[in-house]
Amino acid sequence: MLRCHGCSKELPKGGLKYVVEVRSFADFDGYIEDYPGDVEEGINDLLDVMESMDTDEIEEDVYAEHTYLLCKPCRDRFAKYPFHSSDFTEHRSEHKGTLH
Numbered sequence: 715m716l717r718c719h720g721c722s723k724e725l726p727k728g729g730l731k732y733v734v735e736v737r738s739f740a741d742f743d744g745y746i747e748d749y750p751g752d753v754e755e756g757i758n759d760l761l762d763v764m765e766s767m768d769t770d771e772i773e774e775d776v777y778a779e780h781t782y783l784l785c786k787p788c789r790d791r792f793a794k795y796p797f798h799s800s801d802f803t804e805h806r807s808e809h810k811g812t813l814h
Contacts, residue, residue, distance in 0.1 A: 720788030
């Protein structure tokens with residue numbers, strides 16, 4: 715039995731349902747702040763910290779992908795208010811960094 719990830723309503727076989735895929739990834743605006751110390755030393759310090767981190771945690775910080783199955787009312791609500799707020803302002807492609 716399939717259920718809507720939004721409201722837990724049962725989604726019958728052959729019934730109307732929607733797949734919503736959400737991708738999030740780290741952005742880079744092309745600007746790197748002035749590093750106050752030795753850059754090579756800073757990179758080595760960062761690499762040392764990363765060695766003790768879980769690789770899944772590092773990957774999740776850079777890129778995440780989630781898939782949801784929704785009924786029509788939940789899909790419509792998500793499409794209109796993805797952040798549960800009518801105050802949300804959509805950012806267009808010109809706001810993305812230089813790597814996209």
